[in-house]
Amino acid sequence: MRIQIIGFGVIGQGLARVLLRKEEELRQRYGLEVSVVSITDISGTAHAEEGLDLRKALSVARETGAIVNYPGAKEMSGVEAIEEIEAELVVEATPSNIKTGEPGLSHMLAGFKAGKHVVTSNKGPLALKYRQLVSEAERNNVEFRFEASVGGAMPVINLARETLSGDRITAIEGILNGTTNYILSRMTREGLSFEHVLREAQELGYAETDPTYDIEGIDTASKLVILANAIMGIDATFSDVKIRGITRITPEAIRLAKERGYVIKLIGEVKNSHLEVSPRLVPETHPLNVDGALNVAMLHCDVAGEVTVVGKGAGAIETQSAILSDIIAIWKKVKG
């Protein structure tokens, strides 16, 4: 299968590394031969009909920070690459943008229009235009999968839609952002202030220089919208979410909660078509009480009862579990 990678940062490069590692295994287990025919970042596009040398692409990216330095690469944009280069599948891994959805939105739409399947980790376009994207994919008869957009390596979308396909999901609660979970967990354990732990997390590279998306609950809200649409069939968009972040949580508040047997977690919840992100008191013994940077989701199912999944919400390599599972699912479907 010929694939194109759009966005060659943490996730795009992680995919290249895992494809190298699993080349043989994918062939043996699934008869799947992945050939990456193009890679695009903001600088341009590297392209090779017979498949790029991923080792070389990785070293070019590492050493020069721009894929345009790959031998023969051109100043070609993502949309152009999708329109002009022959391939079956596009992996979209550009930064999430919750204001316009761009550049991901245009990449995905161009992919569908060109009759290409799309796999993405980019939540912005989904949180803003879920319905439009899904219907465009359907109209063009291509697959569109986005397991990596929610919870990184934690399987939740495909779990609900495929494994739990006989159930109706009536409500969802979860911790969908690793950074805030890390901050709250550390405040709880060490009794430190929010500002202190945030600064520390930034120094360690766990939190972005601009942490707004995480600590204000915006990232969690985007993922919640995707879950509401994808597994509960609710036609919601980002502006429908009631959002409160964790910036006002204090060590004293955490201590008071603890005395009553609670921890404080930033929870995304979909219930009765109502979407909310807010810090909540979670009983210490509750399955949602997971520590560190982990993500967790609890699905309330009409037949199975509660099903809870825990996993790493991010990571260059870990997130590839989700991306690979989507690529393999598409491969299995199209090869018949």
Add this chain to the structure above:
Amino acid sequence: MRVSLDLELKDEPGQLLLALEPIARHSGNVISIIHLREEEKLRAGYATVHFTIDVPDKGCLERIVEELEERGVRVTKLGEVTKKSKLTLLMIGHVVDTDLRDTIDRINELEGVMVSDLSLAMPHPEKESSAIVDIEVSAGVDRHRLMERVYAIAKEKDLEIVRSLEV
């Protein structure tokens, strides 16, 4: 609905069954049966048994009572049990300076809602403090309305509210 009823049964074998049959026939579900002690007996030769049952609706309950009476079982007490649930709220901000008493009174004003427990943490007089309260919520109270009231108060007093998950 959950109801509690005291039944007077003859102090002899087989009487319990006499009471259970009508309950089962009209879709009642027995939650507990307690035999009241000797000194609480109203009549010699009779024992008072305290039942808690769940019934689908009032109609079923009426039919159960009717049938019990027909069988000579006296219903001496009957009442609906209101199921209470707990909600815990953590408030962060100037909880004391913004009149904690008033905050609690305004929550209590809602019918079926009662603040039952409170702890306070004040790290420093100038800094934000926090309070955690348990609220007992009777069955039938609209939790959504309750939270709307809480958030309105919080907005007015610039308090951050952290509420418990519904479990």
